[in-house]
Amino acid sequence: MEIVTQKDTNISAAPPKKSSSQWAIARKKFLKNKLALTSLIFLLFVAIISFLAPYITTADITRINIGEMSLEPSSKHWLGTDKAGRDVFTRLLYGGRISLLIGMSCTLFVIFLGTLIGSVAGYFGGTVDSLLMRFTDFILNFPFLVFVIVLNAILFGKVNGLWVLIGVISLLSWGGIARIVRSKILAEKENEYIIAAISIGCSPAKIIVKHLLPNVLSTIIVQATITFASMIVIESALSFLGFGVPQEIPSWGNMLDSAIEPDVLQFKLWIWMPPAILITITILSINFIGEGLKDAFNPKSRR
Amino acid sequence: MSTKKMLRNEAPLLEVKNLETAFDIEGTDYNAVDNVSFQVKPRQIVGIVGESGCGKSVMSLSIMKLLPKGIGKVKSGEIIFDGKNLEKMSESQINKIRGKDVSMIFQEPMTSLNPVFTIGYQLQEVLFNHMKISKQEARQKAIALLKSVGISRPEKLVDEYPHQLSGGMRQRVMIAIAIACQPKLLIADEPTTALDVTVQAQILELLKEIQAVNDMSVILITHDLGVVAEMCDEVIVMYAGRIVERADVDTLFHNPKHPYTTLLLGAIPKMDEQEERLSSIQGIVPSLTNMPKVGCRFAHRCPKAMPKCFTVTPVLGDIEQDHEVACLLYETSIPREGVK
Numbered sequence: 024m025e026i027v028t029q030k031d032t033n034i035s036a037a038p039p040k041k042s043s044s045q046w047a048i049a050r051k052k053f054l055k056n057k058l059a060l061t062s063l064i065f066l067l068f069v070a071i072i073s074f075l076a077p078y079i080t081t082a083d084i085t086r087i088n089i090g091e092m093s094l095e096p097s098s099k100h101w102l103g104t105d106k107a108g109r110d111v112f113t114r115l116l117y118g119g120r121i122s123l124l125i126g127m128s129c130t131l132f133v134i135f136l137g138t139l140i141g142s143v144a145g146y147f148g149g150t151v152d153s154l155l156m157r158f159t160d161f162i163l164n165f166p167f168l169v170f171v172i173v174l175n176a177i178l179f180g181k182v183n184g185l186w187v188l189i190g191v192i193s194l195l196s197w198g199g200i201a202r203i204v205r206s207k208i209l210a211e212k213e214n215e216y217i218i219a220a221i222s223i224g225c226s227p228a229k230i231i232v233k234h235l236l237p238n239v240l241s242t243i244i245v246q247a248t249i250t251f252a253s254m255i256v257i258e259s260a261l262s263f264l265g266f267g268v269p270q271e272i273p274s275w276g277n278m279l280d281s282a283i284e285p286d287v288l289q290f291k292l293w294i295w296m297p298p299a300i301l302i303t304i305t306i307l308s309i310n311f312i313g314e315g316l317k318d319a320f321n322p323k324s325r326r
Numbered sequence: 327m328s329t330k331k332m333l334r335n336e337a338p339l340l341e342v343k344n345l346e347t348a349f350d351i352e353g354t355d356y357n358a359v360d361n362v363s364f365q366v367k368p369r370q371i372v373g374i375v376g377e378s379g380c381g382k383s384v385m386s387l388s389i390m391k392l393l394p395k396g397i398g399k400v401k402s403g404e405i406i407f408d409g410k411n412l413e414k415m416s417e418s419q420i421n422k423i424r425g426k427d428v429s430m431i432f433q434e435p436m437t438s439l440n441p442v443f444t445i446g447y448q449l450q451e452v453l454f455n456h457m458k459i460s461k462q463e464a465r466q467k468a469i470a471l472l473k474s475v476g477i478s479r480p481e482k483l484v485d486e487y488p489h490q491l492s493g494g495m496r497q498r499v500m501i502a503i504a505i506a507c508q509p510k511l512l513i514a515d516e517p518t519t520a521l522d523v524t525v526q527a528q529i530l531e532l533l534k535e536i537q538a539v540n541d542m543s544v545i546l547i548t549h550d551l552g553v554v555a556e557m558c559d560e561v562i563v564m565y566a567g568r569i570v571e572r573a574d575v576d577t578l579f580h581n582p583k584h585p586y587t588t589l590l591l592g593a594i595p596k597m598d599e600q601e602e603r604l605s606s607i608q609g610i611v612p613s614l615t616n617m618p619k620v621g622c623r624f625a626h627r628c629p630k631a632m633p634k635c636f637t638v639t640p641v642l643g644d645i646e647q648d649h650e651v652a653c654l655l656y657e658t659s660i661p662r663e664g665v666k
Contacts (some may be wrong), residue, residue, distance in 0.1 A: 044487060045442055149396045215437040218392055222432075223425030223452040223503060226418065233451075237442045 045320075049241070052319040059315020062308030069305060073119030080113045096293050103293040106281055114273040115297050121274035122255055122302075125189055129254040132193035134247050137200025142231050142239075144201070145208030156205070163198035170195060172266045188267055192257055200246055207239040241320035248313035252306045259302055275302050338365035339543050340389070340511055345403035347381070347388045349614060355401065356614040358384040360567040362403075363642075366511065371537060371544045373558035373575070375551060375590070379611045381567040382547045383433075386513045389545075390430055391420050408510065426456040429504040433516040435496035439488035445472070445499055446484030452506045471502040476532055494525035498532070505536055512537070513545045518553065530557060551594055555579060563587050566611055566623040569642055573649040583651040585630050622654065630655060 053059060072079060088108030096103040102111035144155040171191050178187045211217070212235060220234050236243075255275075261267030262276025263283075270277065275298040282288045282295035345362045348355040359381045366372050374382050387393050388400050391412065405412040407428060412420060432438045439448060449468040453459055459467070465484065472480035475498040488496060497517060504512055514533065518526040534557060537544050546557055554561055554575065561578045563571040563586065571584040582588045589607045609627040617623060618636070625635040635654055642650045643658030652659050 044444075147395075215432055215434050216440045219430075219432055219438045219500070219503075220440070220451075221392055221424065222390055222430040223506075224421045224423070224455045225451070226421055234440055238440070 045241075049316075049319040053315055056315040056318060058311050059318075062311035062315070065308045066305065066312065069119055069301070070123055073116055073123055076113070076116035076120055080110070080116060093291055093294070102297050103291075105278070105294050106287070106291075111278075111293060111297060114278060115275075115301065118273040118275045118278055118298060119301065121185070121268060121272055122258055122276065125185070125192075125258045125268070125274070126251050126255040128189050129192045129196065129258075130247055130251045132189070133197045133200055133250055133254075134243060136193065136197035137246075138204050138236070138243060140197065141201035141204025142208050142235060145205040146212055146227065146231050146235065148209075152205075155201075159198045159201045162195060165195055167195050168266075171261060175266055185268060185272065188258070188261070192254065192261075196250070196254075196257075200243075200250065203242065203246060204239060207242050208235050211235055211238050241316075245313055245317045245320065248309055248316060252309040252313070255302065255306060255309075336367050339368045339370075339408060340366040340545075341404075341406040342385075342389070343404040343406070345385065345388060345405065346401040347384050347393065347398060348401045349384075349398050350396075351615060356617070357401070358398070358567050358614060359388060362564075362567075362569055364562055364569065364572065366543050366545060368510070368543055369537075369541055370560060371534075371546060371558045373554040373561045374545060374547045374564060375549060375554055375561060376564035377549060377607075377611050379566075379613070380564045382549075382564055383515055384567075385564075386430070386515050386545065386547055389513065390424060390428060391415075391417075392430075422456070425452050425504075425509070426507045427509050428511045428513065429507070429509045431497070431500050431504050431512065431514045431517045433519050435493050435500055435520060438500055439496055441488055444485050444487055445491070449484070449499070449503055449506060452503055456507045467506070468502075471506055472499070474536070475499070475502045475505075476528075477502075493521055494529065497521060497525075497529055501529070501532065501536065505540060505542075508540050509542060511543045511545070513547070515547045516549070517546075518550070519548075526553075533557070551590060563590070566617060568623060569650075569652065570624065571649075571651050571653075572642070577649050581649075583645055583649070583656065584653045585628050585655075586624050589629075622652075 086109070088104070091100070091104050091108040093106050094100055094104040094108075100110050100112065102115065104110055105114070140155050140159065144152045144159075171188075174191050175187060208231075217230060217234060220230055225234070258267055258274065259276030259279060262274050263279045265280060267276050268274045270280075278298040279295055279302075282299075287294050342365070343363050345359055346357055347359040348357050362381075362385060364372070374385070376382055384393070384398065387398070389405055389407075389412065393399060400413055403413070407423070410423075412423070415423075439445070446465060446468050449471060450461075450464040453464045453467055468484055469480045472483055477483055477495065477498055483491075483495075488499075491499065497520075501517075512533075517533065518529050521529060530553060533544065533546075536542075544557075546553070548554060558575050560574050561572070562569055563578070563584065565586050571578065571582070571587045573581075578587065579591065582591055586607075592605050593607060595604050607627060612618065612623065612626075618625070620639055621636040622628070622631075622638075622640050625631045628635065632654065638654060639661065640652040640654045640659040641661050642652040643656070645651045645656050645658050654660060
């Protein structure tokens with residue numbers, strides 16, 4: 024299983040202290056994948072400049088400036104200003120913050136819920152499994168858009184809009200992950216080392232957390248990257264429709280909102296092009312990373 | 327012989343009474359283990375032999391409560407270990423016993439170790455489960471354990487992963503894990519079946535050594551009579567979920583009573599005889615779903631079968647001191663009136 028190239032064996036006279044685990048092998052493979060590595064660097068770059076936005080730009084993101092409405096890109100406003108006279112570049116950075124934050128936290132919630140429910144259902148089987156999986160089916164069949172719109176309308180102004188959105192998206196999106204984790208656990212728990220682990224006195228919780236999850240973690244990680252990408256899309260779509268992040272908070276989706284107007288769409292490209300391009304490239308790179316991870320964890324791939 | 331006499335008078339460490347384990351196949355229960363009773367004395371090695379599908383493994387899984395959930399269950403009977411009824415215990419209670427007082431070695435060393443953890447981690451896990459011990463101590467103990475099962479470079483091996491080890495090495499690691507907490511009873515479910523012959527001999531030698539050093543009892547499940555002859559004090563022959571004969575090892579090999587035992591012994595290839603064909607027992611063990619309801623379950627393969635073998639179910643009876651047989655050829659096996 025271990026991949027040691029001819030060169031390595033010649034150079035390293037002293038063998039490494041701890042032999043390379045599945046993870047070390049995966050890391051090595053991932054680092055060799057140029058596309059995935061470039062994508063990762065790009066994503067990190069976007070994340071870092073977004074979260075450092077207050078230090079990079081000093082323009083006010085919320086103040087409406089009637090004197091500078093819809094200006095074309097210039098040296099003062101690198102990407103021009105939008106219809107309310109706000110600097111597009113600044114909003115792009117702050118928007119990245121929100122979009123990535125929503126994507127990230129939704130992914131964490133979704134993965135947590137999906138893994139919890141999937142692994143419990145898969146490990147215990149029987150009635151527990153049926154109950155949890157029927158509940159999962161129920162969640163998967165929920166009319167997502169309607170629910171989000173209604174819930175947002177009910178909770179509007181009562182709770183911080185951002186967290187309502189994160190909560191609602193997460194609560195409705197874990198179904199797929201739960202199914203995947205369950206099926207993986209079902210296959211994995213038949214292995215003899217699980218019986219062996221039970222036979223040395225491990226509790227069910229310990230079996231799931233320590234023996235089963237590490238063995239399905241690679242799948243979960245790959246799923247997490249894909250979920251991350253789709254969460255950014257969902258946020259953008261909802262915000263574009265006006266049901267997402269509250270208007271005063273800039274997000275990539277919110278910035279696209281103005282493209283509804285034909286005038287902006289046709290003649291003021293600088294207002295909506297930057298977030299559109301950024302969303303596309305970000306999602307593309309996340310997918311490349313996911314693809315790279317999938318290859319890295321696949322023992323049969325030799326790339 | 328004197329030690330064996332001594333053993334007889336001691337209180338049993340494990341007592342299985344009228345154990346019935348059933349599998350649920352399409353809504354109907356089929357007994358894979360049917361009314362089995364036996365005892366294991368302290369420091370005794372008991373061999374359980376029989377063809378594939380005789381319920382040997384199911385019985386060992388019943389003792390450890392490791393039967394597949396929802397499909398297999400213990401229907402009736404008692405499993406008394408060290409004075410406690412394992413059958414009445416909750417999952418968390420039995421977890422305190424598993425790995426500490428009773429542990430198990432499995433057939434497949436290639437898949438019995440978790441591929442994502444180092445050998446050391448898996449050894450330390452059982453120690454952490456049952457002992458209050460620091461990380462440093464656990465590591466030292468893991469290395470000592472690996473040394474005790476005859477692994478030559480334990481300091482290095484603790485940091486290696488299962489895929490870097492050969493089958494024999496892995497089985498040694500499994501044994502090390504099983505004996506880590508010095509259990510009173512070790513259940514070895516065909517520990518050498520997946521290994522090649524030379525390694526087999528080494529592993530058996532090791533098991534015997536460890537048994538003597540740790541003063542533990544062993545239940546050795548196998549279908550290899552050679553292994554039984556070498557290792558065991560007492561032998562239980564099982565057929566289709568029932569015990570057909572039980573005796574100490576010398577008696578069984580020199581004076582087998584049940585036709586099935588005789589045929590099993592006859593099926594061992596002999597070095598000194600030139601035979602064209604190896605002798606075998608014709609037919610196969612009936613599957614769970616078409617097990618005969620009454621009569622001796624071996625009757626349709628038995629060369630000595632009589633008409634009543636198909637209608638009367640034999641019971642296990644003492645044919646002589648410490649030698650039980652369930653076969654209608656012997657009077658002790660004919661069920662008395664009013665007794666099922």
